[in-house]
Amino acid sequence: MTTAIQHSATRILVACAALVITLAGIKAAAAIVVPFLLAIFIAIICSPLIQLLHRWHVPKLVSILLVIALIVLFGTALTGIVVQSLIELSRSLPEYQAQLNNALLLILNRLADYHLVIEPRQLLSYINPGSAITLATNTLAGLGTMLTNTLLIVLIVVFMLLEAHSIPAKVQLAMKNPTERLQQMSHFLHSVNRYIAIKTMMSLLTGIVVGFLLWMLGVSYALLWGIFAFLLNYIPNIGSIIAAVPAVLMAFVDGGLSLALGTSVVFIAVNLLVGNMLEPRYMGRGLGLSTLVVFLSLIFWGWMLGAVGMLLSIPLTMIVKIGLESSESGRWIAILLDSEEQTQARKAALAESNDADMN
Numbered sequence: 001m002t003t004a005i006q007h008s009a010t011r012i013l014v015a016c017a018a019l020v021i022t023l024a025g026i027k028a029a030a031a032i033v034v035p036f037l038l039a040i041f042i043a044i045i046c047s048p049l050i051q052l053l054h055r056w057h058v059p060k061l062v063s064i065l066l067v068i069a070l071i072v073l074f075g076t077a078l079t080g081i082v083v084q085s086l087i088e089l090s091r092s093l094p095e096y097q098a099q100l101n102n103a104l105l106l107i108l109n110r111l112a113d114y115h116l117v118i119e120p121r122q123l124l125s126y127i128n129p130g131s132a133i134t135l136a137t138n139t140l141a142g143l144g145t146m147l148t149n150t151l152l153i154v155l156i157v158v159f160m161l162l163e164a165h166s167i168p169a170k171v172q173l174a175m176k177n178p179t180e181r182l183q184q185m186s187h188f189l190h191s192v193n194r195y196i197a198i199k200t201m202m203s204l205l206t207g208i209v210v211g212f213l214l215w216m217l218g219v220s221y222a223l224l225w226g227i228f229a230f231l232l233n234y235i236p237n238i239g240s241i242i243a244a245v246p247a248v249l250m251a252f253v254d255g256g257l258s259l260a261l262g263t264s265v266v267f268i269a270v271n272l273l274v275g276n277m278l279e280p281r282y283m284g285r286g287l288g289l290s291t292l293v294v295f296l297s298l299i300f301w302g303w304m305l306g307a308v309g310m311l312l313s314i315p316l317t318m319i320v321k322i323g324l325e326s327s328e329s330g331r332w333i334a335i336l337l338d339s340e341e342q343t344q345a346r347k348a349a350l351a352e353s354n355d356a357d358m359n
Contacts, residue, residue: 023304026305027305030304035152037305037308037312038153039152039157040160041196041315042153042157043156043157044189044193045193045196047189047193048193050063050064050161053066060162061162065158068158072150078227081223081224082224082227085224088221089221099253100253103252103256187322192315195314195315199233199234202274202275202278203231203234204230205274206229206230206233206271206274207228207233208226208230209270209274210226210267211227212226213266213270214251217251217262217263218254218255218259219250219251219259220250220253225243225246225250228243228247229244229267235298235307235313236313236314238298240275243267244263244264247263248260248267251263289314289317289338290340293337294313294314294317297314297316297317298313300313301313301317321337322334
């Protein structure tokens with residue numbers, strides 16, 4: 001009995017040590033891992049469109065090059081707009097800083113009338129529109145791996161898409177249970193494509209509505225804030241907050257407290273509508289991950305791989321969950337990652353199985 005316990009404890013310690021070494025290796029090799037992960041997920045996203053073009057009798061290589069060219073052109077155009085807006089904004093930052101300081105001093109003087117005394121210098125050291133804009137741009141700059149390694153990523157994507165048709169045959173030859181593995185791969189690809197498609201539509205809707213409403217309110221650089229809302233909406237939970245901070249501060253500089261409150265209401269209303277109503281409706285049970293797991297995965301993958309890890313946090317967690325589900329020893333961990341709806345579905349399936357056994 002003691003020997004069995006010792007053997008089990010040794011296995012757990014070895015598994016934990018292997019996990020730590022693996023994670024340390026991934027973090028150390030992030031410069032290589034990040035472009036490879038981006039290439040994998042771009043290939044997954046491109047695959048349905050390439051299959052559609054193939055059904056229209058477009059040659060495979062031509063369809064791949066068309067889709068890749070479309071993505072590169074879209075990314076280049078979006079980057080050009082953001083860079084140009086940021087250049088113009090950076091030139092005006094000293095002026096905006098002075099306006100913000102004056103506005104804050106007026107507010108502090110009014111608060112002092114109500115015996116709420118706050119040291120102006122200390123407050124101004126914390127509230128800085130340049131710092132807030134830098135926060136958002138640094139988050140986007142973390143995604144700059146896409147641009148700095150564009151050629152490498154494009155080549156990897158092209159080769160992956162060319163080899164995609166041979167993967168099922170390789171799995172059948174390599175795996176002991178190829179049917180189950182192919183089903184898991186199909187489930188993963190379907191889930192990722194569905195998630196990315198819905199998230200893209202919701203993010204695009206968020207960016208368009210935010211940009212239009214801010215333009216209607218008269219906030220400077222409304223197009224830039226709309227693009228920020230679109231791009232950062234891909235980052236779960238905190239992306240919308242990061243996008244809102246510089247826009248609210250810019251509104252405060254432009255029109256004072258009333259315009260800043262109006263801008264805040266725009267972001268809150270759009271995110272409540274899209275994030276809490278439309279997105280869950282179309283996502284359904286979605287990916288089967290609990291809200292806590294989504295948030296923790298955001299922190300973990302962001303720490304491991306930077307901003308790109310935050311962007312890919314949900315697909316990466318899905319890979320881990322599917323891998324755990326395929327293992328008897330790791331299935332209990334996969335169950336702990338389930339959403340409440342997924343847990344209820346498992347319980348219902350287990351109850352039906354027990355009733356069938358009894359009958």
